[in-house]
Amino acid sequence: MILQVKDITKRFGVVRALEGVSLDVGRGEVHALVGENGAGKSTLTRIIGGAERADAGDISFEGSSQALSSPAAALAAGISIVYQHLNLSDELTVAGNLYLGREPRRALRGGVDDKAMRRAVTAWLDRLGAEFPADELVGRLSPSDRQLAEIARGLSHDPKLLIMDEPTASLAPVAAERVFAVLRELTAAGLAVIYITHELAHVFDLADRVTVLKDGRNALSAPIAEVDRGGLIEAMVGRAVEELFPPRTQQPDRAAAPALELRDLTLPGYFESVSFSIAPGEVVGLGGLVGSGRSRVARAIFGDPPERAADPLRGTVLVDGESFRPRGPRSAVKRGIGFVPEDRKAAGLVLGATVADNIALPQLERLASFGVLRRGAERAVAERETEALRIKTPGVDAEVGNLSGGNQQKVVLAKWLARGCRVLILDEPTPGVDVGAKAEIYLLVRKLADEGTAVLLISSDLPELLGLSDRVLVMSRGRIVAELEAEAATEESVMKAAFDGMETAPGLESAA
Amino acid sequence: MSATHPSTRPAARRVRRRLEPKVRVHRAVNRWLGPLWVWGVLIALVVIAIYTVPQFATLDNYKNILKQAVPLALVAIGQCGVIILGGIDLSVAAVMSLGDTLSMGIMNGGSGSILFAIVAPLGLGLLIGAANGAVVAKTAAPAFIVTLGAASIVQGVVFWYTHSAPYGAPALSFGELGFKEYGPLPALVVLFIPILALALIVQNRTRAGRHAYAVGDDDQVAARAGVNVTRVKVATYALCGFFAALAGIAVATRTGSGEPLAGTGFDWDSISAVVIGGAILVGGRGTIGGTMAGVLIITLIENAMTLKDVSPFWQSTVKGVIVLIAVIIAAMTAKETLGRLLRWRPMDAFRPRVAARPSATGEGGAA
Ligand SMILES: Nc1ncnc2c1ncn2[C@@H]1O[C@H](COP(=O)(O)OP(=O)(O)OP(=O)(O)O)[C@@H](O)[C@H]1O
Ligand SMILES: [Mg+2]
Numbered sequence: 001m002i003l004q005v006k007d008i009t010k011r012f013g014v015v016r017a018l019e020g021v022s023l024d025v026g027r028g029e030v031h032a033l034v035g036e037n038g039a040g041k042s043t044l045t046r047i048i049g050g051a052e053r054a055d056a057g058d059i060s061f062e063g064s065s066q067a068l069s070s071p072a073a074a075l076a077a078g079i080s081i082v083y084q085h086l087n088l089s090d091e092l093t094v095a096g097n098l099y100l101g102r103e104p105r106r107a108l109r110g111g112v113d114d115k116a117m118r119r120a121v122t123a124w125l126d127r128l129g130a131e132f133p134a135d136e137l138v139g140r141l142s143p144s145d146r147q148l149a150e151i152a153r154g155l156s157h158d159p160k161l162l163i164m165d166e167p168t169a170s171l172a173p174v175a176a177e178r179v180f181a182v183l184r185e186l187t188a189a190g191l192a193v194i195y196i197t198h199e200l201a202h203v204f205d206l207a208d209r210v211t212v213l214k215d216g217r218n219a220l221s222a223p224i225a226e227v228d229r230g231g232l233i234e235a236m237v238g239r240a241v242e243e244l245f246p247p248r249t250q251q252p253d254r255a256a257a258p259a260l261e262l263r264d265l266t267l268p269g270y271f272e273s274v275s276f277s278i279a280p281g282e283v284v285g286l287g288g289l290v291g292s293g294r295s296r297v298a299r300a301i302f303g304d305p306p307e308r309a310a311d312p313l314r315g316t317v318l319v320d321g322e323s324f325r326p327r328g329p330r331s332a333v334k335r336g337i338g339f340v341p342e343d344r345k346a347a348g349l350v351l352g353a354t355v356a357d358n359i360a361l362p363q364l365e366r367l368a369s370f371g372v373l374r375r376g377a378e379r380a381v382a383e384r385e386t387e388a389l390r391i392k393t394p395g396v397d398a399e400v401g402n403l404s405g406g407n408q409q410k411v412v413l414a415k416w417l418a419r420g421c422r423v424l425i426l427d428e429p430t431p432g433v434d435v436g437a438k439a440e441i442y443l444l445v446r447k448l449a450d451e452g453t454a455v456l457l458i459s460s461d462l463p464e465l466l467g468l469s470d471r472v473l474v475m476s477r478g479r480i481v482a483e484l485e486a487e488a489a490t491e492e493s494v495m496k497a498a499f500d501g502m503e504t505a506p507g508l509e510s511a512a
Numbered sequence: 513m514s515a516t517h518p519s520t521r522p523a524a525r526r527v528r529r530r531l532e533p534k535v536r537v538h539r540a541v542n543r544w545l546g547p548l549w550v551w552g553v554l555i556a557l558v559v560i561a562i563y564t565v566p567q568f569a570t571l572d573n574y575k576n577i578l579k580q581a582v583p584l585a586l587v588a589i590g591q592c593g594v595i596i597l598g599g600i601d602l603s604v605a606a607v608m609s610l611g612d613t614l615s616m617g618i619m620n621g622g623s624g625s626i627l628f629a630i631v632a633p634l635g636l637g638l639l640i641g642a643a644n645g646a647v648v649a650k651t652a653a654p655a656f657i658v659t660l661g662a663a664s665i666v667q668g669v670v671f672w673y674t675h676s677a678p679y680g681a682p683a684l685s686f687g688e689l690g691f692k693e694y695g696p697l698p699a700l701v702v703l704f705i706p707i708l709a710l711a712l713i714v715q716n717r718t719r720a721g722r723h724a725y726a727v728g729d730d731d732q733v734a735a736r737a738g739v740n741v742t743r744v745k746v747a748t749y750a751l752c753g754f755f756a757a758l759a760g761i762a763v764a765t766r767t768g769s770g771e772p773l774a775g776t777g778f779d780w781d782s783i784s785a786v787v788i789g790g791a792i793l794v795g796g797r798g799t800i801g802g803t804m805a806g807v808l809i810i811t812l813i814e815n816a817m818t819l820k821d822v823s824p825f826w827q828s829t830v831k832g833v834i835v836l837i838a839v840i841i842a843a844m845t846a847k848e849t850l851g852r853l854l855r856w857r858p859m860d861a862f863r864p865r866v867a868a869r870p871s872a873t874g875e876g877g878a879a
Contacts, residue, residue: 071736075738076738081736083736088733089726089733091796091797092722092725096726097737100722100726100734101723101738103719105719111717111718122529132528133528133529134529134530135531135536137539
């Protein structure tokens with residue numbers, strides 16, 4: 001055993017994050033750690049990594065318990081962590097981040113040896129299949145690329161134990177495969193890995209052993225061969241989740257005037273001639289590879305400004321048959337468009353504010369009389385939503401920043417679900433959300449659709465895309481290349497359309 | 513080494529391993545010089561002054577501006593470091609007065625103790641700065657309040673030391689320094705150049721520089737990466753104190769004695785220079801190069817207004833307006849709105865576009 005964790009207990013005020021948790025990890029082992037949102041997985045991670053101190057319990061790493069007093073000490077001992085919330089400095093380059101705190105010096109002239117740093121980092125980026133340069137500023141990377149940079153950092157420390165807290169939550173599936181391949185190579189050479197995820201498929205793909213936490217306690221620990229998917233879910237959630245996706249009860253009325261219509265929407269350099277319409281009550285999925293322009297389309301509809309003023313948005317957006325000019329989030333919200341962005345930290349949440357404040361934010365006018373916020377009404381709405389989405393929080397007055405990752409995501413969703421809107425755009429709504437809560441979210445989205453909301457769902461999670469959508473559009477290189485009815489669509493047909501599109505779609509990729 | 517996996521990567525293509533040379537040059541220029549538009553503003557101001565201020569365009573006046581700029585430049589270098597950290601140092605003015613009066617007091621007209629008269633204030637400045645840094649790093653107290661307190665304490669000590677009157681006198685050789693010229697440049701400027709070079713190297717080429725940016729951007733991220741955040745903060749504030757004391761000594765070369773209020777106004781001016789130079793007060797951004805442009809802008813405006821006989825009260829108002837404009841511009845660039853306008857290249861409309869290259873891993877070129 002390289003790591004032995006015994007009877008760890010940790011409380012935050014009244015919240016019992018961990019209660020007597022134990023965990024053993026052997027050399028060369030991939031140990032999956034799963035559990036509901038708020039089960040205590042990340043807290044355990046931070047304690048092992050020296051970023052947080054346990055109230056009670058022992059941890060021994062390679063037979064000694066010295067290593068764990070601070071992040072620096074844990075790193076020096078060979079424990080490296082890929083945190084759930086990205087831990088990179090936006091103002092430094094990728095290389096600068098990977099070597100932050102241990103920059104190599106130039107032998108003769110002194111100063112930081114940028115060249116050596118870049119070389120070493122480039123080797124890792126190559127190995128992981130990353131396509132961004134080592135001297136790019138992290139602030140300019142997409143969420144998926146950031147995640148990859150974060151993983152590269154974890155690996156570049158050359159650790160004996162690598163802890164990965166939902167490393168693939170915002171990673172494109174193809175990139176995830178590549179990461180897994182690298183992990184397999186390294187574990188074959190003796191690296192131990194603690195792998196936290198909500199994607200049970202990854203657990204069975206990668207892990208040798210699995211431990212389930214429930215409400216801060218050990219619920220199950222077994223070799224992977226001895227458990228199956230159903231058993232795992234039951235241990236996590238405490239009940240069986242048979243049907244992840246709610247049945248489609250009503251046929252959307254496609255003859256009716258569309259709630260949202262795009263005509264030849266073009267943002268030069270990002271997407272071109274995107275046209276489609278969504279009927280009231282219809283859920284339209286937008287599939288395709290990360291970078292195919294899906295998020296751009298969503299942001300354009302919502303009125304998020306493009307990076308360069310030289311790129312004017314062309315084409316028409318119609319909401320309920322009326323032309324709508326996306327001028328910015330305010331006008332979009334007014335027009336009844338809700339948007340759950342991909343980058344939830346940047347655009348979705350006020351981390352320092354309470355759960356209630358966050359949920360009430362998009363509908364403040366409605367909750368106020370004569371400009372004064374009615375606290376009672378605000379709380380009532382927040383309480384209803386936390387209940388409905390089973391957001392695990394000590395109360396609606398808790399700071400969102402203190403919630404577990406998955407529960408933060410649920411708050412983002414609650415914001416818009418509570419308000420209700422004409423058109424709801426969901427960009428990757430469920431990374432980091434546990435199975436049980438996913439089922440709840442799907443149910444809510446379906447319910448909103450049944451009440452007449454038009455939903456545009458962008459997701460890299462193919463089962464989710466297919467299970468929830470009435471119709472699936474596939475984007476590739478900034479164009480819509482296929483339209484599939486839900487009954488006819490399969491994971492293969494969506495992927496095939498996406499890749500075919502890459503080979504044949506004209507135009508958007510220039511000589512570069 | 514672009515391994516292609518036919519099954520997962522249909523379009524085999526070269527993966528970019530370095531940024532495009534154009535971007536690289538742009539970034540390097542920005543790191544060493546700061547935002548170019550600030551230098552543009554400086555040049556524009558020079559041109560305006562040449563045409564509107566009668567005695568402005570003389571060689572003597574240029575020398576004068578440079579000479580006047582040196583003390584502020586020194587303070588601003590230290591302030592720049594602190595602001596990059598996300599902090600602020602309001603004690604620089606008092607520490608500067610301390611440096612000025614203490615060195616003059618020790619020298620007191622004799623040349624025997626010149627070395628001690630320089631080293632002692634510098635050491636004291638370093639200590640005061642380190643104390644500021646330690647309190648800021650170790651407690652949750654805001655830098656604003658901590659350094660304001662330090663300012664009050666230090667200024668009080670200066671008044672006690674000088675009995676609130678001009679105090680001490682420079683040694684002859686030392687006093688000459690303020691008026692001597694080496695070749696075409698004032699001696700003070702010549703002495704300042706290596707200091708500036710050193711500061712630029714620390715900012716751009718050393719671990720200390722990197723760590724300051726990382727701590728300013730997010731100190732928890734830095735700490736988790738193994739950076740000793742406390743040490744970075746203490747060292748940066750200490751250097752700020754050091755530079756403030758040095759600025760005090762520099763001022764002393766030009767006044768006949770130690771002035772107990774020698775540093776007055778330098779707190780606000782140094783912060784202004786740093787912010788005009790493109791730094792943001794929440795930290796993580798800012799450059800010494802840009803700060804130098806800010807210093808020159810402030811000095812130039814003061815100089816031009818003095819030549820035009822504008823009353824000191826109005827000078828203060830004009831400076832305030834300029835700083836406010838700079839802060840607003842900086843905030844807008846941070847939000848990318850103005851940044852987009854400034855980077856706007858009309859010819860782009862006619863160029864073929866490089867698309868958002870769909871990639872398996874991310875939005876590479878598009879993001
Ligand atoms: N700093 C903190 N202050 C207060 N409560 C906290 C803090 N950190 C964690 N908690 C609480 O501890 C519990 C466990 O959180 P943790 O982040 O470990 O969950 P998790 O298993 O990682 O969940 P997820 O899958 O959503 O990431 C949660 O109820 C959370 O709200
Ligand atoms: Mg977590």
